[in-house]
Amino acid sequence: MWRWLHPYAKPEATYRLNQKLLPWFAVPGILLLVIGMVWALLFAPADYQQGESYRIIFVHVPAAFWSMGFYMGMAIAALSAVVWQIRTAEWAILAIAPIGAVLTFISLFTGAVWGKPMWGTWWEWDARLTAQLILFFLYLGVLALYAAFEDERTGAKAAGILTLIGTVNIPIIHYSVYWWNTLHQQSTISKAITRLEKPSMAPEMLWPLVVCIFAFMLVASALVLLRLNNEILKREVRRPWAQAELLEEKH
Amino acid sequence: MTPAVSIRTHMKALIQRDLRVAMRQRSDLLNPIIFLLVVVTLFPLGVGPEMNMLARIAPGVIWVSALLSALLGLERLFRDDFRDGALEQMLLMPLAVEWAVLAKIAVHWLLTAVPLLVLAPLLALLLNLPGEAWGALWLSLLLGTPVLSSIGAVGVALTVSLNKGGALLSLLLLPLLIPLLIFATAAVETAANGLSPAGPLALMGAITVLAVVLSPYAVHAALRVSVN
Amino acid sequence: MQFDSFSSFIAMGGYGMYVWSSMLVTFIGLGALAIEAKWVRRTLKREAQAQQARAQRIQRAKRASTQ
């Protein structure tokens, strides 16, 4: 597999591959997103307990799911960057981090907006929300560390190492936050949140949710490809192939 | 003969340049504000998530965190200019140096206080600050941040030639900022209790005017000592 | 179709504010990422053009100095 992958560690080859892959993510992604949203907002039945407000779930859950998923993707990129010194993997970290941060932010925001009508409060220091907030900080830390370096190469390396540390730390953070929360368990709201978020969903709700989760994955991946290609061009802008690529297009 | 250049042109050129420089190092601007958010998050993790208790400590927590985060990026105000010689050139501008200092303070305020003001409602929300106090918190930050920038500028001007950095600066400035902390938290707390925060806010306004008007002179004097 | 009229669709059973603000922020977030990527690409293009202009200036200077 290494032999097969190796040519794609070359920036230009990766760029071409990404350009080819991009429509395969973007087109079905946007299509599925439209289908999923229409299904979710227009056709899925209302929840008997929460009424129409539960429809927030169709953006909240995909965002929360992939905020974690893309951190894992970032961790894999970081591992390849640190262990095998693949430069494109270093850039992939930087391409994924802002997207993961935005997904985390979306999950936090929609969670808060969902919480207001349900539990009467925008924010609750519930274990799940708190862990998500800390994940947000981890993403911001990676971005800030990279931005702090003047030399982009060293910055990407440092960001990779931080990502790996974060990956090791995430389970520990998770358990400590849950433990902290049970220690202070006085509000019934927290219990209510945990209960509400584990409903056994009816299939007519579950299917649009599955579609949305897929759509988010495809759209976010397309964004990663876009950003990764930008990162590649940013570093190769002096090379003739990148110059040609940039000067050719018109818009 | 050199054509006369108005104070406005000078200040405009200075502000434009400083904003440009700041935009080239955006992360320096964002880090203190992320720091603030993280510090505020630490309090519930440290003292427990009980919303009533958080509501009670919210004004103090937000203001203390804001003070600490303000100190983080403060050095940037003159340190880089001192290192590359732009500070000397600023002292040699053909206008009263106080105006140039005022321009620098204004840029610093714009770059640090505006993000803080945007973030303030989020902090209030995280710490369950009662809705009645949100306006007072925002006003207290609006009135208090110019004091941070201008008194901070004096501190930085005094220490800029030393290679001692942050700890000394905090030691110097935090005692000076205590009145600000007292009036600001008092304003937010009175508002949270359903009373009018006008009294403490008026006192803060007076402090602000005093600080903004007088600090350029102090900064000028301090820079003369530092640029030696 | 769960809603019998457009206004009831907008109202979302009284939760319109919450549902629509969530949707708005989600799509603004994703859209901002896409726009930012486009924007970066445009600055890169400008950078490439600047590079080209720079190369031309250097060449002109070289030609001038050899004459």
Add this chain to the structure above:
Amino acid sequence: MLLEANGVVSVRGERTLFNGLNLAVEPGQLWQVQGPNGAGKSSFLRILAGLLPAQAGQVHFRGQSIADVSSQYHSELLFIGHKAGIKPELTAIENLEFYAAIQGHPLTAPPYELLEQLGLVGLEDIPAQRLSAGQQRRIALARLWLNSASLWILDEPFTSLDVSGIDLLHQRFQQHLASGGAVILTSHQALNDLPVQVHTLALEYQFE
């Protein structure tokens, strides 16, 4: 008399740098302040510019103390010190734009030709921090072409300049002196090949 220093004394720490220094600069004159390292050349220039207070003595600009007419003095003064005042985050053009604006000669177009003459071709729009020390120095010196100050005080202007750069600077000095300006500078090199008369002020290292 453009600039006149009378009995200037400077004490740095425990050491007296110089004691009772006099200097009288007429329009059209070029003065070189000479002396070994540590003799206080830079300090003397900074006192003349009004950046450093002298322990004793006065500096007069057109007959008036520079402290009293600092605004007018600084509008006719161009000082380029050891640290040149070039912001490393900004490009050469952006740096010059700023100085041109505050000196009352706002740039109408980027000064490509000038920068080319100074050997900065191709580096005009790169942040100064990516350039070498010598190149950053040239950016600062480009200010000499972009202002109309009558008095130039330059601390080691020739450092890290190549032969053509030095030549260019000499020409500019000549123009400036011919139009009634004056230059005070420090330099390690002898200014023999400068086609104007060089007045010198020698400082000696004081051990006390």
